[in-house]
Amino acid sequence: MRVEVIPTGSGCGAEIRGIDLREPLSDELAQRIYNAWLEHIVIFFRNQDLQERDHLQFTKYFGSAGDYMRPSTLRNNIMKNRHDAVMFVSNIRENGQPIGALPDGEMMFHTDTAYDTKIHKATTLYAIEIPSYGGETIFSNQYAVYEALPETLKKELKIREAYTAYEFGTTVKDKAEYNDPEMRSANHPVFRTHEETGGISVFVNELMTEKIIGLSNRKSSAYLEQIFAMQRETRFCYKHRWQAGDLIIWDNRCSLHARRDFPRDQRRLLRRITVQGDRPMSAAL
Numbered sequence: 001m002r003v004e005v006i007p008t009g010s011g012c013g014a015e016i017r018g019i020d021l022r023e024p025l026s027d028e029l030a031q032r033i034y035n036a037w038l039e040h041i042v043i044f045f046r047n048q049d050l051q052e053r054d055h056l057q058f059t060k061y062f063g064s065a066g067d068y069m070r071p072s073t074l075r076n077n078i079m080k081n082r083h084d085a086v087m088f089v090s091n092i093r094e095n096g097q098p099i100g101a102l103p104d105g106e107m108m109f110h111t112d113t114a115y116d117t118k119i120h121k122a123t124t125l126y127a128i129e130i131p132s133y134g135g136e137t138i139f140s141n142q143y144a145v146y147e148a149l150p151e152t153l154k155k156e157l158k159i160r161e162a163y164t165a166y167e168f169g170t171t172v173k174d175k176a177e178y179n180d181p182e183m184r185s186a187n188h189p190v191f192r193t194h195e196e197t198g199g200i201s202v203f204v205n206e207l208m209t210e211k212i213i214g215l216s217n218r219k220s221s222a223y224l225e226q227i228f229a230m231q232r233e234t235r236f237c238y239k240h241r242w243q244a245g246d247l248i249i250w251d252n253r254c255s256l257h258a259r260r261d262f263p264r265d266q267r268r269l270l271r272r273i274t275v276q277g278d279r280p281m282s283a284a285l
């Protein structure tokens with residue numbers, strides 16, 4: 001089979017055709033896929049039939065699988081007896097309880113694991129069951145958002161860090177500050193340099209970034225709102241319409257993702273495995 005990389009033509013993303021991910025990849029092909037991922041930020045493969053072991057094998061071409069960080073109180077039946085890195089995103093309920101994390105509805109733009117000091121560099125999602133409409137994932141290219149920001153704003157925020165927090169399970173933030181005892185938080189540069197591509201990207205997001213440190217609340221909110229609005233602009237985004245059998249991997253260092261709403265009476269089940277990463281490097285260095 002001939003391997004093809006087909007860009008989506010949107011703000012980021014490419015489809016890779018001609019690969020059955022159940023088969024091990026040659027070093028050359030693994031490198032080609034890795035490079036396509038660095039270039040396009042989000043890559044996806046359609047019509048895959050992946051068991052958990054196949055999914056884990058694919059993830060290893062990108063690095064070590066990252067831990068599923070939810071506290072034990074949030075782990076439920078389906079999570080028991082699984083590899084530590086595996087998480088299910090699902091609205092399916094057994095005995096009234098969702099079998100996976102983040103079950104229903106819309107989810108704001110965010111970076112996975114940005115509430116931790118070290119960010120998981122990649123996330124993979126494999127679609128097992130998908131509703132007939134809705135539930136698309138939207139990816140926003142943060143290199144492009146950085147490029148498009150006004151120079152004055154870039155200069156003003158170049159050396160700044162932002163306070164980033166999260167309460168597990170939140171999909172739409174409806175309070176000004178997270179305050180749950182099990183909340184997680186970390187400080188991160190507003191703009192980061194990608195350790196592999198050298199590109200600069202915006203590293204704040206509307207679900208988790210609460211404040212730019214060292215600015216007044218008013219100024220911080222104004223800057224953040226301006227950036228969040230740009231991150232939502234369609235010119236920077238790719239909207240992925242899921243099909244069962246899709247495997248996606250995206251780069252958390254230079255993209256954000258959000259989820260569209262979908263019907264609650266239809267089943268949605270995806271398997272997620274992340275890849276460990278490092279502490280974000282400030283673009284000011």
Ligand SMILES: [Fe+2]
Pocket residue numbers: 110111112257
């Ligand atoms: Fe996510």
